[in-house]
Amino acid sequence: MSRYAYRAALLHALDDPCVAGPDAVTHYDDGLLVVEDGHVAAFGAYAEIAATLPAGARVTELPGRLITPGFVDAHIHYPQTDVVAAWGSQLLDWLNNHTYPAEQAFADRAHADETAAFFLAELLRNGTTSALIFGTVHKTSVDALFDAALARNMRLIAGKVLMDRRAPAALTDTVETGRADTEALIRAWRGKGRLGYAVTPRFAVTSSDAQLAMAGEVAAAHPDVLIHTHMAENREEVARVGELFPGAGDYLDVYARHGLVGPRSVFAHCVHSSDDALRRMATAGASAAFCPSSNLLLGSGLFSLKRACTCGVTVGLGTDIGAGASFSLLHMMGEAYKVGQLGGDALDPLHAFYLATLAGARALKIDGHVGNLIPGKEADFLVLDLAATPLLARRTATAATIAEKLFVLSVLGDDRVVERTYLAGELAHSRDGAAPVVNALVAGWDGYAATPPTAP
Numbered sequence: 210m211s212r213y214a215y216r217a218a219l220l221h222a223l224d225d226p227c228v229a230g231p232d233a234v235t236h237y238d239d240g241l242l243v244v245e246d247g248h249v250a251a252f253g254a255y256a257e258i259a260a261t262l263p264a265g266a267r268v269t270e271l272p273g274r275l276i277t278p279g280f281v282d283a284h285i286h287y288p289q290t291d292v293v294a295a296w297g298s299q300l301l302d303w304l305n306n307h308t309y310p311a312e313q314a315f316a317d318r319a320h321a322d323e324t325a326a327f328f329l330a331e332l333l334r335n336g337t338t339s340a341l342i343f344g345t346v347h348k349t350s351v352d353a354l355f356d357a358a359l360a361r362n363m364r365l366i367a368g369k370v371l372m373d374r375r376a377p378a379a380l381t382d383t384v385e386t387g388r389a390d391t392e393a394l395i396r397a398w399r400g401k402g403r404l405g406y407a408v409t410p411r412f413a414v415t416s417s418d419a420q421l422a423m424a425g426e427v428a429a430a431h432p433d434v435l436i437h438t439h440m441a442e443n444r445e446e447v448a449r450v451g452e453l454f455p456g457a458g459d460y461l462d463v464y465a466r467h468g469l470v471g472p473r474s475v476f477a478h479c480v481h482s483s484d485d486a487l488r489r490m491a492t493a494g495a496s497a498a499f500c501p502s503s504n505l506l507l508g509s510g511l512f513s514l515k516r517a518c519t520c521g522v523t524v525g526l527g528t529d530i531g532a533g534a535s536f537s538l539l540h541m542m543g544e545a546y547k548v549g550q551l552g553g554d555a556l557d558p559l560h561a562f563y564l565a566t567l568a569g570a571r572a573l574k575i576d577g578h579v580g581n582l583i584p585g586k587e588a589d590f591l592v593l594d595l596a597a598t599p600l601l602a603r604r605t606a607t608a609a610t611i612a613e614k615l616f617v618l619s620v621l622g623d624d625r626v627v628e629r630t631y632l633a634g635e636l637a638h639s640r641d642g643a644a645p646v647v648n649a650l651v652a653g654w655d656g657y658a659a660t661p662p663t664a665p
């Protein structure tokens with residue numbers, strides 16, 4: 210049995226603080242996290258838990274550090290790693306001019322493998338341990354990503370894009386090839402490691418009614434898969450969907466008619482969704498991915514988190530790489546705050562933290578495994594350095610509460626704050642390399658021994 214104990218400040222969300230109140234986010238100034246065989250064994254006040262440790266147990270002391278659950282990115286495209294920071298266009302032009310050309314390169318498995326490895330390393334260096342991910346139309350794009358994720362033991366969900374019209378020929382499939390490839394991927398990857406599949410029609414613009422119907426059929430046949438698509442991101446897109454589906458009540462109805470709206474659905478953006486559509490999503494149990502950086506960069510509009518919450522929709526946070534400008538969920542928390550300010554609502558830092566962790570896990574239906582660090586969950590966690598830069602050190606030192614500190618991290622922080630990322634209890638990323646970076650007094654970073662260590 211492997212056992213490790215870490216002493217630091219601890220923070221995790223047990224529930225939505227907007228619904229359950231501020232106690233939904235639990236913080237220990239002096240806490241102890243105990244990990245056994247990749248799962249959380251204990252999480253709480255150091256004084257209480259340390260007393261229960263066996264004699265000789267060694268604790269890794271992490272002064273000035275904050276341990277949190279790994280972040281959950283509720284919407285991201287791995288093949289768009291190379292289009293981050295493209296200047297000048299809004300959604301439909303951006304797709305045509307930047308995104309579709311980049312996605313065509315994923316016909317080449319070697320390119321997919323190389324990009325997947327870079328992409329996963331970037332997730333981990335930013336503290337993202339789970340994500341819901343778009344591949345490209347190419348089946349092998351998902352094979353490449355899943356191969357790389359399996360080797361790293363990540364809890365990820367991904368899917369092959371379905372597009373059978375209004376896209377370059379090199380990026381389109383058909384109803385039948387889309388079905389066959391999707392079914393083959395589900396069969397190949399189901400039950401492997403911590404991976405999950407999402408049926409992934411890109412958006413209503415690029416799928417025919419027949420293809421959306423097929424997506425609904427495949428999702429219905431596999432109750433363990435998610436449904437992942439875009440909706441109501443951009444005004445021109447919404448108008449185009451109205452023209453393409455004149456019989457539908459609204460954008461959500463296009464999906465609902467094909468059985469694509471239910472508890473396993475995650476809709477990226479929903480910026481221009483009406484209250485009525487948001488309420489119908491909530492009734493169906495569907496979730497929204499709020500992608501503030503993407504919405505600002507593409508000029509898509511201001512998502513109202515308050516409106517979505519009032520309508521009862523589960524909302525996660527997405528980077529939406531490559532429309533979004535950063536892999537960092539800390540940065541997304543800051544961007545979400547700015548979007549809220551422009552809409553007259555200041556996002557509470559504890560709520561933002563919930564969005565980046567447990568809410569994302571809830572949207573992705575993986576909250577039984579990850580999202581917080583209650584005993585029994587998988588030990589996907591982060592060691593955050595509140596003094597990662599001179600300004601952060603100076604500013605967090607004067608922040609009185611954990612909420613203030615979190616807000617400083619969300620405004621000033623990024624991958625530099627993530628000192629270490631653990632997956633199922635194992636070190637998966639170390640900002641400063643493999644050597645122990647703190648507390649040279651204990652023997653090794655992961656210094657917990659069930660029996661007293663023998664003298665050297």
Ligand code: GUN
Pocket residue numbers: 286300304308411412439442503529532
């Ligand atoms: N809508 C359809 N495809 C995409 C995409 O790749 N990115 C974003 N942001 N929106 C989309």
Ligand code: ZN
Pocket residue numbers: 284285286439477529
């Ligand atoms: Zn997207």
